[in-house]
Structure formats: C-alpha cells, structure tokens
Amino acid sequence: MTGSLRIVGLGPGDEALVTPQVSKALDDATDILGYTPYVARIAPRAGLTLHASDNREELARAKAGLEIAARGGRAVIVSSGDPGVFAMASAVFEAVEGEPQWHDLDIRVLPGITAMLAAAARIGAPLGHDFCAINLSDNLKPWALIEKRLKLAAEADFAIALYNPRSASRPDGFARALDVLKEAGTGDRLIVFARAVSSPQERIEVYRVGDAPAERVDMRTLVIVCNSATRRAGRWLYAPRRVS
DSSP states (O other): OOOEEEEEEOBSSOGGGSOHHHHHHHHHOSEEEEEHHHHTTSOOOTTOEEEEEOTTOHHHHHHHHHHHHHTTOEEEEEESBOTTSSSHHHHHHHHHHTOGGGTTSOEEEEOOOOHHHHHHHHHEETTSSSEEEEEOOOSSSOHHHHHHHHHHHHHTTOEEEEESOOBTTBTTHHHHHHHHHHHTTOTTSEEEEEESTTSTTOEEEEEEGGGOOGGGOOTTEEEEEOOTTOEEETTEEEOOSOOO
C-alpha cells in the first residue's frame, strides 16, 4: 500500500472558502492531524482518525504525519488559511530534510485562502500594489528582527499584513509594533483591523495608525497597514496600481 501526506489549508473559516482540492484530500484521508481548533472543523466519520495537538507541537505533528504516510496511510495535516504562510508546510519539510527515508514519500502542499487575502477582499483592495506579510509572534524569532522588518517595510512604503498581532502571552507586542510604525513615519496611514473574517464573529474596523487602539486586536485579528497611496472609494479602500 502506498501512503501519502497532504499539507492543506482550510481557509479563513467559512467552509465555502475551502478549495475542492482540499475537500477531496480530507474525504480521502485515513488520518487528519493539526492544531486542536483546526481539527475540530473536520467532521468525524468511519475510517478516519483525528489527531489534535497543541499549537506549539508543529515538528512532532509533522513527524507523526510522515510516519503515518510511510506506513501506508493517507495523512492530511491541516492549517488555517494557507499551509505555506506561517503554517505547517515549513515544519513538514524541516522534518523531511534530515530523514532520507522520507525524501521519496508522496507529499503535496494544497493551498488555501489566507486570512490576509480574505481580509483584503472584505475591505476592497488594500493589497493592490506591493505588499509584505510579517508575523508579530516572537515565539520563533527575536523581537529585534520583527522590529527591523517592520521599520524597513514601513520606510519602503509597502502595505503590510500583520499576523498574530496580540495574544494573552504577548499583550504588549502590538502596541510596540504600532510605536515602531509611527516612528517610521506611518502615523497618517490607514490601518485595518479584520477580526474573524468569514465567520459570524467578523468585525472590520479602519483607523489611522497614529490613532489605532492596540487593545482592539487579538489572535483572530489580521491587521493591514495600508501604503501611503491608499485611497477611499466610499466604504472601500484600495491601493492604486499606478504609483509615481
């Protein structure tokens, strides 16, 4: 029996935003592995084993999925959004790198709609010109590096999508990020707080960076710092594609 591993993105929350390719992989799976809230989105069925685990067990989860595939199972590792954006695809290939017996396994990454793209679509087209994405969590990289990237992205006038802005263990991180952005001269730029996009708890708010209330965001919030050319069109925001 030939096993396989699929690393898939479940999108931002709405089941209608899960791709048909991902849905088929879930239907064909013998085992589904992932962070507990993501695995909870998968309906139990006969012949399927669900393996839920803590968010910080990424490498162990990746190895478990690879071992299932090596034994002939059809393993699927789930992430929210897209698995290649601050998610499980990197962890899987980190696990594969030093283990030659896994190099020839049938592994595929199946993309999903990211929180960044879902949030941008809700407000218009704030990512219509050059943009970047920065993860504000300092669990896997030092704060000094986050601060450097924020400063340089702001000075380059990128639109910036900020992931994981504020958590219970990092209550002051987003306020610090806002200070860095303001010091880089972005105080007048528009900033979007997009919480739980595509779910019943969705909330979209627009501020200026200089007035943005840091306490309004949490781990379910995707933040978009618009570039300086971003314009309003009624209730919509867009970044013109032509910039002089």
